[in-house]
Amino acid sequence: MEAVIKAVNVRKYFPVSTGIFTAKKYVRAVDGVDLELFSGEVLALVGESGSGKSTLGRILVGLQKPDAGEVLYRGRNIYELNNSSSKNIRHKIQAVFQNPDSSLNPRMQIFDILEEAILTKKPGLSKAEVLEEVIKLLRVVGLSDDHIFKYPHELSGGERQRIAIARALSVEPEVLIADEIVSALDVSVRAQVMNVLMDIIEKFKLSVVFITHDMGLVWSISDRVAVMYLGRLVEVGSTEELFKNPLHPYTKMLLVSSPTASSTMAYKDLRFKARGEPPSPIDPPKGCKFITRCPIADQQCSQVDPQLNVVFRDHKVACIKVNT
Amino acid sequence: MESELVLKKIEEVRRKRLKEMWEVFKSNKSAYYSLYVVIAIASLILIGFIYTPYDPYDFDLSRVRQPPSINHPLGTDELGRDILSRLMVGGRYTIGISVISVLLGTLLGSILGLISGYFGGRLDAIIQRFVDVTLAFPTTLLAIALMVSLGPGMLSLIAAISISTFPVYARLVRGAVLQLINEDYITAVKLLGRSSWYIMFRHVLPNILSVIVVQSTYYLGFSILLASSLGFLGLGIPPPTPEWGAMISGGRVYLFSSPHIVVFPGLFIMVTALAFNLIGDGLRDALDPRSRMFIRRF
Amino acid sequence: MEKVIQIVDLRVYYDLPQGTVRAVDGVDLDVVRGEILGVAGESGSGKSTLALAIAGLLRPPAKVVSGKILFNGVDILKLSNDELRRIRGSKIGMIFQDPNTYLNPIYTVGFQVGEVFEAHKGGPLSKYLDEVIKLFRAVKIADPERRVNAYPHQMSGGMKQRVLISMAIAGEPELVIADEPTSALDVTVQAEIVELLNEIREKMKTSIIFITHDLALLVEIANRVAIMYAGKLVEVGRTDEMVKDPLHPYTKALLSSLRYERKKRLTSIKGSIPSLINPPSGCRFHTRCPYALPKCSEFEPKLVDIGGRKVSCFLVGDVGGGSN
Numbered sequence: 001m002e003a004v005i006k007a008v009n010v011r012k013y014f015p016v017s018t019g020i021f022t023a024k025k026y027v028r029a030v031d032g033v034d035l036e037l038f039s040g041e042v043l044a045l046v047g048e049s050g051s052g053k054s055t056l057g058r059i060l061v062g063l064q065k066p067d068a069g070e071v072l073y074r075g076r077n078i079y080e081l082n083n084s085s086s087k088n089i090r091h092k093i094q095a096v097f098q099n100p101d102s103s104l105n106p107r108m109q110i111f112d113i114l115e116e117a118i119l120t121k122k123p124g125l126s127k128a129e130v131l132e133e134v135i136k137l138l139r140v141v142g143l144s145d146d147h148i149f150k151y152p153h154e155l156s157g158g159e160r161q162r163i164a165i166a167r168a169l170s171v172e173p174e175v176l177i178a179d180e181i182v183s184a185l186d187v188s189v190r191a192q193v194m195n196v197l198m199d200i201i202e203k204f205k206l207s208v209v210f211i212t213h214d215m216g217l218v219w220s221i222s223d224r225v226a227v228m229y230l231g232r233l234v235e236v237g238s239t240e241e242l243f244k245n246p247l248h249p250y251t252k253m254l255l256v257s258s259p260t261a262s263s264t265m266a267y268k269d270l271r272f273k274a275r276g277e278p279p280s281p282i283d284p285p286k287g288c289k290f291i292t293r294c295p296i297a298d299q300q301c302s303q304v305d306p307q308l309n310v311v312f313r314d315h316k317v318a319c320i321k322v323n324t
Numbered sequence: 325m326e327s328e329l330v331l332k333k334i335e336e337v338r339r340k341r342l343k344e345m346w347e348v349f350k351s352n353k354s355a356y357y358s359l360y361v362v363i364a365i366a367s368l369i370l371i372g373f374i375y376t377p378y379d380p381y382d383f384d385l386s387r388v389r390q391p392p393s394i395n396h397p398l399g400t401d402e403l404g405r406d407i408l409s410r411l412m413v414g415g416r417y418t419i420g421i422s423v424i425s426v427l428l429g430t431l432l433g434s435i436l437g438l439i440s441g442y443f444g445g446r447l448d449a450i451i452q453r454f455v456d457v458t459l460a461f462p463t464t465l466l467a468i469a470l471m472v473s474l475g476p477g478m479l480s481l482i483a484a485i486s487i488s489t490f491p492v493y494a495r496l497v498r499g500a501v502l503q504l505i506n507e508d509y510i511t512a513v514k515l516l517g518r519s520s521w522y523i524m525f526r527h528v529l530p531n532i533l534s535v536i537v538v539q540s541t542y543y544l545g546f547s548i549l550l551a552s553s554l555g556f557l558g559l560g561i562p563p564p565t566p567e568w569g570a571m572i573s574g575g576r577v578y579l580f581s582s583p584h585i586v587v588f589p590g591l592f593i594m595v596t597a598l599a600f601n602l603i604g605d606g607l608r609d610a611l612d613p614r615s616r617m618f619i620r621r622f
Numbered sequence: 623m624e625k626v627i628q629i630v631d632l633r634v635y636y637d638l639p640q641g642t643v644r645a646v647d648g649v650d651l652d653v654v655r656g657e658i659l660g661v662a663g664e665s666g667s668g669k670s671t672l673a674l675a676i677a678g679l680l681r682p683p684a685k686v687v688s689g690k691i692l693f694n695g696v697d698i699l700k701l702s703n704d705e706l707r708r709i710r711g712s713k714i715g716m717i718f719q720d721p722n723t724y725l726n727p728i729y730t731v732g733f734q735v736g737e738v739f740e741a742h743k744g745g746p747l748s749k750y751l752d753e754v755i756k757l758f759r760a761v762k763i764a765d766p767e768r769r770v771n772a773y774p775h776q777m778s779g780g781m782k783q784r785v786l787i788s789m790a791i792a793g794e795p796e797l798v799i800a801d802e803p804t805s806a807l808d809v810t811v812q813a814e815i816v817e818l819l820n821e822i823r824e825k826m827k828t829s830i831i832f833i834t835h836d837l838a839l840l841v842e843i844a845n846r847v848a849i850m851y852a853g854k855l856v857e858v859g860r861t862d863e864m865v866k867d868p869l870h871p872y873t874k875a876l877l878s879s880l881r882y883e884r885k886k887r888l889t890s891i892k893g894s895i896p897s898l899i900n901p902p903s904g905c906r907f908h909t910r911c912p913y914a915l916p917k918c919s920e921f922e923p924k925l926v927d928i929g930g931r932k933v934s935c936f937l938v939g940d941v942g943g944g945s946n
Binding site for chain 3: 048049156158159186187188189190191192194195198213214215216217219220221239240253254256257258259260262273274275277278
Binding site: 094097107 | 331
């Protein structure tokens, strides 16, 4: 299967100012990530705060140039494009973000917001043709025609997110990065937006990176899962495999702690109850970064920095305690 | 598809929103009445271009320092000139200079602030240091120093006031831009492939416009005071031009014997400056869409 | 079973320029000693207002229009400010959502917790150092002797929340009101905090009112749950019974929207949260209810007791029509 997006050894470090005389310190937001997004799949990128998942999302969509490594769209490095191809490829990878209050320009009517997007792809359209496209887009996300007259503050959070999705769709993307798109919405509205997402994935054959911390949503929508901890991938595998047989202690901890994952699991291994706090991202411990919270860590773990190794087919884990 | 009708309605809704803003402005009584005051004063000045009761430069030593009367509603000054006529003509200078200066200062400062805030990095640092240096001087002193070095005249006055006012805009606009660039809709437009300049002028600027406009109205008030202060100090336009501040300066000696010479120009300066400030308050509430929405969690 | 709190027909309205917001519009609710009562509701349900009312923290434009809140038999709505202050902090403790806004950044956390003792047992603050350390240990803050001198910005989100919890339990209260205590935290940290609260309840026999929008969380920890919608209570009952057999259509919808099934559409509720200024006529939920009858738009159902469960719905039990 072809990888639509391929991230190769991507790194992004953010400098932290600690003083004029002390050495420069860095937060290793993304610390060597290899990731593939296959055509037509939904890949869930899971992690908590400090995992680097949002930074990785921004790197994948072309907003944040990595300090090292490359991001390839169908073989081409998206950060090294000449001007003529860059707009086309830029349209192929779009994103929707978390905050419904800032996703739309408060001074623009919905029609204007969508018109602007449509015109970047098809600048020659007449006003009437644009209107047609706008109505079509609204239908796709399940909103009625009269939304075109409204201003963002007249819409609910869920509706605003749906407009943001419509805007992303207007340039006919192949890849969509959805960064916590329903986390800020009420539960009853979440389902509306998730259903719209599922519809468009099917209808437009999108490949999606679904960034979230909600394991229930992961179970519901994704084909594969990549779990991130402190800038690294610690486990990658197909969703069913990962939920049935989680291997990395952090994955187990996430599943045990998630109220929405409870219904999906046969039993809870309470050895992996949540404990401890993530260590400082500026001064991570030597060896395995999860050592401060891991119930099965030992001496060896503090000396070896585990790599992502294949366990079974496409199920990979970065943990020396798991037989690979 | 009745697309014509739909497109028309979109325009209607847009106009309705502007009307709503006007209603909010109107509801602020002080701002609303101040607008009338400004219109009245502006009318007076405009009329002055085609007609004044007397020639403002015609002095007659036999009519000096006459208190207000039917012939001279505001009296005559220390050289026998009609004060009302002088105010009507002088307003061109006092207010005209203020308006032009503020316009220039706003333009320069806003663009600097926009570039500074949006692009950041080295450019931002350079611009900000430059702004810091200019801000370090007390505004009035800076204006005086500039006037002294540039020599008297209208152009110098405009230059002095613009230079004194642009740094604040640069700071203000930069701050507003910094707050805005993290908004997701800005990121979304970047993803659409639009250029930085497009984003700055189509998305960032309209959302910080209220900040700029409100600051301008305050600065209009301030620059009227500054222009007239410079005129009072003799650093503005040379006599006999009836700039309002110069009028006060001329009548200073007679403050207690014929106060009307000083009081009327002073009143006009004060009222105009105050009116602009109050309009600024009204505009602030009217222009900011978020202040009209009540966001609260229950 | 002894009742710590008895809320009788509470109505709290906000007088705003755009109209009167009926945030809490006739709520009857009891809290039994030693239980965790969950109050679930989405935004605009009135649950936060309810929390503030019980804690006596309502400020204008909020107004208690009618009703009583009996704490051990005493109507705390009628108490003077001084009497309220004596109860707050010693008999009733509060934990809020965002530890960043509830901790003063310029004082050490030890000082701020010490203030609780000083307020209720008299000064000076310094004599309570040992008690504060003991409290920190009780809320599982590692290295408590050192941590009492830490400033809020030196602590992680989870640790700050533990500090807030320690402040809430410092006076060994009979009741703790927790308003979205874990919503700003990562899911693994949330799991630990929730476990901590459970321990506190067992050891100190404290009753807890746990207010949140996360129904999945309440399913895990609450003994009983009260569901709020648009200022009214729609269902109250034992958690396990309600999950197995929800009676109110809103409860049913909420619970099914939590049911994540592999690659299936999520159950959504059509429409959006109604305005509290102009709530729908009759039953507030009728505009979104899939089972709505004609009379649902005209009459408001009352909260009736059906075998231990309280529901307000015409479809459940024969409730006579009462108008608005």
